[in-house]
Amino acid sequence: MSEVELTIKGRGNEPSGVRLTATLALSGMLSGFLLSWAYQVTTPIIAANKAKALQAAVLEVVPGSSAVSYLALRAGVLVPISPDEKTTDPVIYGGYDDEGNFRGYAVRNAGAGFQDEIQLLYGYDPATKRVIGMRILASRETPGLGDKIFKSDSFVANFNDLAVEPEITVVKDGRDQPFEVDAITGATISSKAVARIINEGNAFWLGSLPPAGEEPPAPAPAAQPGAREGGRP
Amino acid sequence: MSDLVWIFVGAMLVNNFTLYYFLGLCPFFGVSGRLQVAFRLGMATTFVMVITSLSSWALTTFVLPYAPYLKLISFIVVIASTVQFVEMLIKKVSPVLFRALGIYLPLITTNCAILFLALTQTSKEYSLIQGLAFAVGAGGGFTLALVLMAGLREELELATIPAVIKGTALSMIIAGILSMAFMGFAGMFSAS
Amino acid sequence: MTPEKMYDEFTKGIWKENPVFVQVLGMCPTLAVTNSAVNAVAMGAATAFVLIGSCFLVSALRKYIPKQVRITTYIVIIATFVTIADMVLEALVPAVHKELGAFIALIVVNCIILGRQEAFAGRNPPLPAVLDAAGMSVGFFIALMCLGSTREILGSGSIFGVPLFGPSYEPWVIMVLPPGGFLVLGGILLLFNWVKQRKLARRAGASA
Numbered sequence: 075m076s077e078v079e080l081t082i083k084g085r086g087n088e089p090s091g092v093r094l095t096a097t098l099a100l101s102g103m104l105s106g107f108l109l110s111w112a113y114q115v116t117t118p119i120i121a122a123n124k125a126k127a128l129q130a131a132v133l134e135v136v137p138g139s140s141a142v143s144y145l146a147l148r149a150g151v152l153v154p155i156s157p158d159e160k161t162t163d164p165v166i167y168g169g170y171d172d173e174g175n176f177r178g179y180a181v182r183n184a185g186a187g188f189q190d191e192i193q194l195l196y197g198y199d200p201a202t203k204r205v206i207g208m209r210i211l212a213s214r215e216t217p218g219l220g221d222k223i224f225k226s227d228s229f230v231a232n233f234n235d236l237a238v239e240p241e242i243t244v245v246k247d248g249r250d251q252p253f254e255v256d257a258i259t260g261a262t263i264s265s266k267a268v269a270r271i272i273n274e275g276n277a278f279w280l281g282s283l284p285p286a287g288e289e290p291p292a293p294a295p296a297a298q299p300g301a302r303e304g305g306r307p
Numbered sequence: 308m309s310d311l312v313w314i315f316v317g318a319m320l321v322n323n324f325t326l327y328y329f330l331g332l333c334p335f336f337g338v339s340g341r342l343q344v345a346f347r348l349g350m351a352t353t354f355v356m357v358i359t360s361l362s363s364w365a366l367t368t369f370v371l372p373y374a375p376y377l378k379l380i381s382f383i384v385v386i387a388s389t390v391q392f393v394e395m396l397i398k399k400v401s402p403v404l405f406r407a408l409g410i411y412l413p414l415i416t417t418n419c420a421i422l423f424l425a426l427t428q429t430s431k432e433y434s435l436i437q438g439l440a441f442a443v444g445a446g447g448g449f450t451l452a453l454v455l456m457a458g459l460r461e462e463l464e465l466a467t468i469p470a471v472i473k474g475t476a477l478s479m480i481i482a483g484i485l486s487m488a489f490m491g492f493a494g495m496f497s498a499s
Numbered sequence: 500m501t502p503e504k505m506y507d508e509f510t511k512g513i514w515k516e517n518p519v520f521v522q523v524l525g526m527c528p529t530l531a532v533t534n535s536a537v538n539a540v541a542m543g544a545a546t547a548f549v550l551i552g553s554c555f556l557v558s559a560l561r562k563y564i565p566k567q568v569r570i571t572t573y574i575v576i577i578a579t580f581v582t583i584a585d586m587v588l589e590a591l592v593p594a595v596h597k598e599l600g601a602f603i604a605l606i607v608v609n610c611i612i613l614g615r616q617e618a619f620a621g622r623n624p625p626l627p628a629v630l631d632a633a634g635m636s637v638g639f640f641i642a643l644m645c646l647g648s649t650r651e652i653l654g655s656g657s658i659f660g661v662p663l664f665g666p667s668y669e670p671w672v673i674m675v676l677p678p679g680g681f682l683v684l685g686g687i688l689l690l691f692n693w694v695k696q697r698k699l700a701r702r703a704g705a706s707a
Binding site: 326327328329330331332333336376378379380383387416417418419422423426427430470471472473474475476477478479480482483484486487490 | 530585610677678689
């Protein structure tokens with residue numbers, strides 16, 4: 075090994091500034107070229123994966139739905155947008171059944187949990203003013219305790235038919251009101267965080283939604299790539 | 308406002324970069340033998356973090372929308388040049404500190420805490436002010452962990468310990484206990 | 500190069516110069532992603548791809564890279580490989596990518612990788628450089644697996660998600676949390692020290 079080292083060090087006459095710059099420029103160019111190529115190959119797959127995951131989540135929290143529309147809030151009105159459109163406006167999702175009837179909204183919201191941010195999606199039915207489903211999208215809650223907010227079926231079932239008025243409340247001794255959620259033993263803070271995130275989502279959205287029965291119509295079937303695969307009857 | 312406090316305290320205590328995310332462990336185990344040096348390295352790192360936060364905000368706002376695949380490379384370049392700048396600054400202002408920090412000063416470049424800061428700030432889409440709060444909190448948390456560790460290790464030098472546990476193994480176990488203590492901060496923002 | 504020499508270049512990374520247990524490098528990813536065996540495998544594979552790829556390229560180009568700008572060039576090469584690995588993982592296995600999060604991108608600042616370019620690939624021909632990189636990757640992989648499976652068995656009572664002990668096992672949750680990472684690695688290093696000291700003592704006893 076020392077021989078190799080010596081021969082390389084032996085070549086060491088000072089290279090010119092031009093050569094240094096050229097080396098850096100060339101390596102930068104090559105890398106930029108490679109990266110933009112890899113980006114072009116992978117981006118559509120990544121975008122499709124994300125859209126599919128999100129649509130599957132929407133279909134899960136809005137029971138009975140089989141199609142999804144993306145709705146942006148612009149100047150107080152819900153406007154359907156294409157799934158690929160990038161926007162800074164707040165976005166909500168609509169779930170529709172096979173006949174194109176509106177089944178509920180899916181609202182995405184995030185907030186502080188026990189350890190880190192919790193991101194979740196919940197279904198809301200404006201006709202009955204109830205939460206109809208909830209799914210955690212990302213969280214770093216304590217394994218074995220706080221992660222029951224998505225691992226415990228009985229906790230998730232709290233959100234399948236939950237009144238939002240006057241306010242979702244977490245209780246420790248069994249729910250007996252339609253707006254109450256039964257806390258997870260040993261993870262009261264995580265349970266409360268989920269309820270609080272949904273309440274905040276409601277506070278933002280409920281005033282801006284159109285009156286029940288006047289929701290935007292279902293999207294044309296062509297705009298729904300692969301959405302039916304994850305649908306539940 | 309409470310949002311900023313949550314970002315700041317979250318980065319500093321609840322999700323401490325070193326004791327929760329295991330970032331910046333090289334200086335944490337390598338440099339933290341002396342309290343003074345540890346504190347100053349922490350300050351230097353915090354400074355680099357703040358500059359990085361500003362420049363990565365500028366990059367994500369003005370440049371990266373056109374070339375998202377250059378994110379990693381551009382962040383690395385920004386961090387490397389900031390560190391170079393801080394190095395020159397410290398050399399001018401305090402040659403003693405420059406010698407004390409030694410190899411760990413240029414190594415701030417490969418301190419994963421800084422790259423992680425830039426990436427997280429981008430993926431969470433923080434605004435300029437939120438990014439600053441995040442950077443100062445993260446830097447403060449890193450300094451805190453470094454100083455705590457240095458204090459403990461200064462004490463340890465006076466203690467008799469079995470030869471087999473000396474060195475990194477002992478530091479790891481101490482870090483584990485510190486990390487456990489920091490877990491107590493979890494939930495301080497969501498308890499209502 | 501003789502087969503024995505090639506064998507040596509490959510195996511030194513696995514045991515004698517193991518990047519984690521002996522050189523204590525690359526601690527961040529080692530501790531951060533090893534709360535389950537699956538994450539450890541994904542991280543090990545991504546690091547191996549970056550390490551072997553960049554070592555090959557650096558070694559092949561070593562005569563054309565002036566030494567004044569070598570570090571910058573190495574970083575550009577490494578960052579390119581990491582970005583590609585990041586995108587490919589996100590496209591193929593989104594669930595694992597989400598779990599590992601920013602730690603894939605952090606491979607760029609893993610000292611093992613830059614360390615290998617500087618210490619070996621930058622001054623050796625491609626074949627030994629790739630063997631060296633492969634050996635280091637295997638060593639790193641083994642270290643990740645040791646930690647990942649120990650932590651998953653203790654902390655969740657399962658391995659690769661398959662439960663081992665039945666429902667009566669009360670998981671030792673702290674082991675999959677951050678403190679567990681420090682404690683398990685501390686324990687393993689302790690074991691390494693102990694084995695090394697016993698070897699030394701035996702050798703001293705034999706020569707006396």
